[in-house]
Amino acid sequence: MFEVTLTHFLVVSTILFSLGIYGIVTRKNAIMVLMGLELILNASNINFIAFARYGNFGLQGQLYALFVIVLAAAEAAIALAIVLNVYKTFVNVNVDEIDELRD
Amino acid sequence: MGIYDIIFYLFAAVTLLSAFFVVTTRNIVRAAFFLLFTFFGVAGIYVLLGADFVAIVQLIVYVGGILILLIFGVMITNKITSVDIKTGTVQTLPAAIGVGLFTGIIGAVILNTDWFVVNSEMPESTLSTLGRMLLNEYVLVFELLGILLLVALIGAASMARK
Numbered sequence A: 001m002f003e004v005t006l007t008h009f010l011v012v013s014t015i016l017f018s019l020g021i022y023g024i025v026t027r028k029n030a031i032m033v034l035m036g037l038e039l040i041l042n043a044s045n046i047n048f049i050a051f052a053r054y055g056n057f058g059l060q061g062q063l064y065a066l067f068v069i070v071l072a073a074a075e076a077a078i079a080l081a082i083v084l085n086v087y088k089t090f091v092n093v094n095v096d097e098i099d100e101l102r103d
Numbered sequence B: 001m002g003i004y005d006i007i008f009y010l011f012a013a014v015t016l017l018s019a020f021f022v023v024t025t026r027n028i029v030r031a032a033f034f035l036l037f038t039f040f041g042v043a044g045i046y047v048l049l050g051a052d053f054v055a056i057v058q059l060i061v062y063v064g065g066i067l068i069l070l071i072f073g074v075m076i077t078n079k080i081t082s083v084d085i086k087t088g089t090v091q092t093l094p095a096a097i098g099v100g101l102f103t104g105i106i107g108a109v110i111l112n113t114d115w116f117v118v119n120s121e122m123p124e125s126t127l128s129t130l131g132r133m134l135l136n137e138y139v140l141v142f143e144l145l146g147i148l149l150l151v152a153l154i155g156a157a158s159m160a161r162k
Helices: A005-028 A032-056 A062-090 B001-024 B028-048 B050-079 B092-112 B127-135 B139-161
Strands: none
Touching: A005 A032, A005 B001, A005 B028, A005 B092, A032 B001, A032 B028, A032 B050, A032 B127, A062 B050, A062 B127, A062 B139, B001 B028, B028 B050, B050 B127, B127 B139
């Protein structure tokens, strides 16, 4: 029960994923939404590496985790540039107040 | 319950507690610092899974790059001196119910599945194997990621400069 197996890692990554979803859904500030996104990407990486360790796949899981990290870096840079532009236009970055297109 | 298990529970507790504070604290700067501890905890979990190189990359890219970028974003888009840097939350109760249901369902599936586990022994170092794979089978993905990073860099710079 207390001995760490694959299940423990999967449960940790599930909880991390759910916390990320909660952050994305409830936060108003766009940067906080990005932080939730990073939590989700980390959860998926834990899954990749856990299956690479306990499955018989060699190191492919770790390689894909590296790819996810690279994509997260690119995504953070682009998203921050967009957030800066939004801030210049609307003077705040609250995602629930930026609804110009709706009118 | 050996030392490995104790260290795992330690890192899991650090990761999940700080992730919980990331999504619940009202102060953005505080959330960014809790995110730092989350990334450290996840890196520790990677080390426990035998992924030394990925753990180092996690520390360098996430803590050294993405987190700094997020903190820059916080500093630029919030007037720290005049207005408070707190952030509101919306619809916490429905979100908590939905996320709780989701966690329960996925957790039940994980706990009730009879996972087929092969206990492969941990390699001494994953670095040489990863490097060989990256430059043999995965060389196309490697080059594509390089192009993607270049495009993201140029795009972010030109978008932020306007």
